[in-house]
Amino acid sequence: MILTLVLALAAAFTGLLFCVTAGDRTRLLVAAFLAVPQLYVGPLATLNLPLSQCWVILIAVCRLLERKQLPVRDPVLGAVLLLALVQGLAISWSPVPVAGILEVARLLSFAFLTLYATDVERRRAGALTGPFTVVLGWAVLDAVLVWAFRLSPALESTFLSSPLATLIVGPDAMTAFFAGGANNVTDPAKAGGFFINANVSSMFLGVATFGFLALGVGLRGRRRRAYGLGALVCWSATFATGSKTAAALALVLPLAVRGVQVLGRPRAKWFLPQAAAAIGLGVWQAPRLLEKVVPGYADASSASLESRQPMWDFALTMFREHAVLGLGFGGWARTIEQFASLGITALPPHNLFIAAWANSGLPGVAALLTLAVTILVVLTRAVVRHAGTPAGRTTAFALGAWWWVLIHGMGDNTAVYGEAKSMILLAMLLGLVTSRLAALRSREEAVPCPA
Numbered sequence: 001m002i003l004t005l006v007l008a009l010a011a012a013f014t015g016l017l018f019c020v021t022a023g024d025r026t027r028l029l030v031a032a033f034l035a036v037p038q039l040y041v042g043p044l045a046t047l048n049l050p051l052s053q054c055w056v057i058l059i060a061v062c063r064l065l066e067r068k069q070l071p072v073r074d075p076v077l078g079a080v081l082l083l084a085l086v087q088g089l090a091i092s093w094s095p096v097p098v099a100g101i102l103e104v105a106r107l108l109s110f111a112f113l114t115l116y117a118t119d120v121e122r123r124r125a126g127a128l129t130g131p132f133t134v135v136l137g138w139a140v141l142d143a144v145l146v147w148a149f150r151l152s153p154a155l156e157s158t159f160l161s162s163p164l165a166t167l168i169v170g171p172d173a174m175t176a177f178f179a180g181g182a183n184n185v186t187d188p189a190k191a192g193g194f195f196i197n198a199n200v201s202s203m204f205l206g207v208a209t210f211g212f213l214a215l216g217v218g219l220r221g222r223r224r225r226a227y228g229l230g231a232l233v234c235w236s237a238t239f240a241t242g243s244k245t246a247a248a249l250a251l252v253l254p255l256a257v258r259g260v261q262v263l264g265r266p267r268a269k270w271f272l273p274q275a276a277a278a279i280g281l282g283v284w285q286a287p288r289l290l291e292k293v294v295p296g297y298a299d300a301s302s303a304s305l306e307s308r309q310p311m312w313d314f315a316l317t318m319f320r321e322h323a324v325l326g327l328g329f330g331g332w333a334r335t336i337e338q339f340a341s342l343g344i345t346a347l348p349p350h351n352l353f354i355a356a357w358a359n360s361g362l363p364g365v366a367a368l369l370t371l372a373v374t375i376l377v378v379l380t381r382a383v384v385r386h387a388g389t390p391a392g393r394t395t396a397f398a399l400g401a402w403w404w405v406l407i408h409g410m411g412d413n414t415a416v417y418g419e420a421k422s423m424i425l426l427a428m429l430l431g432l433v434t435s436r437l438a439a440l441r442s443r444e445e446a447v448p449c450p451a
Contacts, residue, residue, distance in 0.1 A: 012054075019058040020065070024120050025127050027059050031113070032131035035424045036138035037168035037194055050170070050420065056109045059116065074118075075378055076430060079371035080111040083416070086367040087329075090360035096330025100359065103329065103415075110417045110427055117431025125439065128432050132215055135425055139208030140230055142193040143237035146201060149191035150240040156191060168194055190242035194421070199412045202238045202246030204422045206253075206404040209234040211425050214397040214432060218390040245411055249404055257400040260383050261393065308350050308411065311336070315354045326361035352409035352416060371416060375402050382437055391436045398429040 019027060034052040084107040091100035121128045149156035159165055166174045173196060177183060183196040190198035209231045216227035238246040314336055318327060327335055332349060349355040356364040379399040386392035405418045405426065417423045 015055070015058055016061070019055075019062045024116070024123070025130065027055075027062070028116065028120055028128075028131040029134060031055055031059065032134040032424060032428075035135055036142070036421045039167060040170050052420070052424075053105065053109060056112060060112055063116075068119075074115075074434065075374050076371070077111055077115065079367070079374040080107060080114075083364070083367040083371050084108055084111070086363045087360045090326070090328060090364060093325055094328030094330055094359075095334055096328075100329035103359070106415070106417070106420065106423070110423050113424055113427035114430045114434075117428045118434045119431075121431055121435035122438060125435075128428055128435075129215065131424075132211060132428055132432075135428070136208055136211055136215070136230055136234075138194075138421075139205060139211075139234050139425075142195075142201065143205055143208075143233045143240075145193035146191045146205070146237045146240045149185075149193065150242070153188045153191075156185060160185070160196070165196075169196055187242065191240055193237075193241075197413075198241040199243045199245065199408070200414060200419050202241040202243035203404060203408045203412070203414060203418060204425075205234045205238045205241070206246060206249060206408070207401045207418060207422050207425050207429075209238070209250075210257075210397045210401040210404070211429060213400075214394050214429060217394045217397070245408055249407060253400050253403055256403065257396050260380065260399065261387055261396050311347060311350060312354065315349060315351075315358070319357065322361075324361050326364065327358045329359050332358040348413040350411055350413050352406070352414070355413075355415075368416060372406055376406075379433070382433065386437070386440065389440075391433075391440045394436055395433045398433045401426060401429055 022030070031052065034050075034055055039051040040049065084104050087100060087107065088104045091097045091104070094100045117128055117131075120131075145159075149159070160174075160177070169177075177196055183192070184190050184198050185192040185196050187198075192198045192201040195201035195204070212227045212231035212234065216224050216231070219227065235250055238250045318335060332355075336347075349358055353365055353368060356368040360367075376399070379395055379402065382395040383392050383399060386395065405414070405416070405422070408414060409416065417426055
């Protein structure tokens with residue numbers, strides 16, 4: 001025990017020393033490398049703490065020691081901090097406070113990474129390209145693994161039984177996986193790559209697809225083709241995961257992003273009849289197209305919704321009894337286990353807003369709704385205002401990534417920032433957009449007005 005503590009303190013001191021001497025871009029590069037896969041260094045109480053989370057804390061400590069200011073005037077940041085505050089208060093009435101502490105820590109980490117990425121890109125244009133490429137490199141590897149596991153379920157079983165899976169997925173998750181909490185990657189029609197949940201893997205790949213497209217804006221030649229190829233690999237792998245939600249989003253969201261860009265132009269009114277016709281045609285043909293791309297899509301989607309319906313009915317029952325404060329962190333799992341005899345599977349809520357209510361009551365739902373609306377409004381307004389420009393296209397791809405996360409969260413066990421592995425992608429996308437829009441505004445203000 002003493003030796004373990006000494007080694008942990010030595011590792012922490014070494015990490016802090018390296019962080020203090022490293023530059024901002026290098027720190028972000030390390031954070032990008034540690035995000036996927038996540039190495040665990042716990043335990044914290046009964047949970048293991050990811051090394052990526054420790055590194056973000058070290059960066060924040062270094063920034064405080066250096067007394068460097070961060071760009072804090074941002075509506076999205078304010079909404080994230082509001083949600084963190086509300087969930088922090090909910091810890092006081094939670095059955096499992098440590099779960100609330102970890103979730104608040106993730107929200108604060110997301111807010112800090114967004115500010116940090118914005119600052120790094122503002123100080124030197126293009127500085128985010130390296131960290132972005134590191135995370136997207138992991139995404140390509142995940143996509144390759146998804147295809148390999150989908151084609152050979154036996155290979156995925158070998159991976160899940162190896163020490164590498166524990167190292168990447170985490171000891172807590174793998175212990176639960178083999179203790180009766182097997183996730184959907186056990187289905188031969190699904191594959192997760194680095195993840196034990198194919199749906200979460202598909203969301204990560206979807207966000208990575210838009211990340212590749214955002215990085216490719218304004219480039220030409222070989223680099224642009226490389227980013228385009230990366231986007232194509234990740235996009236195709238979303239279908240290989242077997243996720244029904246991902247199959248629909250992978251087909252619809254690229255068209256939606258393009259639609260926002262076109263309709264945001266000054267002469268957009270001329271495209272409205274065509275847009276209305278395209279939407280009508282899409283609604284009519286989408287089910288047929290999905291059935292061709294993913295055979296059995298309709299039946300599988302119906303079965304998936306039916307599996308979630310008992311959980312959502314349970315949420316309605318609990319809402320009537322605990323409407324204002326919810327159940328607190330850990331309360332959902334403890335309460336739903338009492339209803340096992342009714343045939344309700346003891347699973348998480350599989351809905352962003354139900355999870356927010358369960359953890360922090362109606363204030364949590366209001367704060368989450370504020371954050372979601374703020375993100376969408378800020379990004380959509382920027383796309384429309386800068387339609388046709390590189391900044392507008394970059395923002396449109398960031399908007400597509402956020403659409404993916406928020407829509408996916410309506411039916412899966414994910415957070416507003418996606419998942420721990422996708423958090424840094426979304427943070428850097430926001431940082432890239434914020435810094436580029438700020439640079440564009442500075443150039444516009446520098447142009448003298450005609451006399």
